[in-house]
Amino acid sequence: LRYDKSHKVETRRRVVEAAGRRFRRNGIEATGVAELMADAGLTHGGFYGHFPSKEALVEEAVAECVERNYQLFAGRVAQARKEGLDPIEVVLHAYFSTVYRDLVEDGCTYAALAQEIARHPPKTREGFSEGVTRMFTLVAGLLPQSWSEDRRQQTATAMFSMAVGALQLARAVHDPKVSEQILEAGLSSALALARG
Amino acid sequence: LRYDKSHKVETRRRVVEAAGRRFRRNGIEATGVAELMADAGLTHGGFYGHFPSKEALVEEAVAECVERNYQLFAGRVAQARKEGLDPIEVVLHAYFSTVYRDLVEDGCTYAALAQEIARHPPKTREGFSEGVTRMFTLVAGLLPQSWSEDRRQQTATAMFSMAVGALQLARAVHDPKVSEQILEAGLSSALALARG
């Protein structure tokens, strides 16, 4: 044996992470294998020692982005609770903000990839779908306990859809004023939905 | 003179329309010049007799999609009024439906292109942005007259964001049941927002 096995595992992890960032920033199709290997400090040839194809990496990178998003969110919720704040308010303010709008490469996986994912093979879409339903459930858990399970799930789903749509439109629009109005409108309506 | 001038104008129109469809179905980047020229019944070489570059066509096709979307919507509103129905209900039911989810190439320009447009030059984004604000205003006009101008604009903005996000997530998710839940949740929450 040459390197200890952790070496290759670590390199692979670095490639997946670099891919996740690039995919969110520039899109999956627009990101070349050579480009993301360079991000990980490697040359393109080594790629196929880690993955059988670009699509295999896409699948893994999407799953990693989804997981990372979930952890980030769950972390914020836990911290809000520790500080005695309403988690749903903290989370919504974080989401519908110019900071999150501009944080593309480390930002929301769903706003960044939803459109492109729809044209990828089922396996890739499965990881994405699982992430979506987990987010729905996480948000539903932050809504009033007095509501029925169904109502919470439904409201959470709608709120999350609104968050994804608002982030995307806020990014697409060229007038910064309109962009901010989209975020503000989304925030206040999402808060209204959360309060019933 | 050879052909009457209407001939070239008509061909150009056909190319722009074919491009709009392809862009919505397969994405802008994934659509080749040869492909959309074939859709219009031509070969790729003729393209540059009509447009200086692919990006110039993109700009025009986006503007055409935006306009077409607006007309479609305005038409539905007018018809609902004629039939004595509440236009906002008619429009929301049409939007948050499996039919509209599956009608990609003739469907919502914003759900289909928002993500990609964010990476295009300012001129292309301007046409898109203008369309977005026009849609906001159109929807705002359907909300209760008793509300303040601000409230209507804000609610319309949030509703439209939700529609775009819900359509995208419903398209991306691989489980049809989850996809339908997203549409249903979006519809009932959008109706709730419309009623205050």
Place this chain on the structure above:
DNA sequence: TGTACATCAGTGAACGCGCGTTCACTGATGTAC
């Protein structure tokens, strides 16, 4: 009315380029002696 002609919308071969992928290789490493 019939023919020769000029026009120019549309054709299709060719270009440089970057993509995903392959493969013969290199050279830093942990191990055996």
Place this chain on the structure above:
DNA sequence: TGTACATCAGTGAACGCGCGTTCACTGATGTAC
């Protein structure tokens, strides 16, 4: 402890391919005689 060696993670030239774009051309058309 020092050296020779086998391993294999990573290198980089090369591939076929499709992209956007160019350009010399073709041939259907309306017009002039």
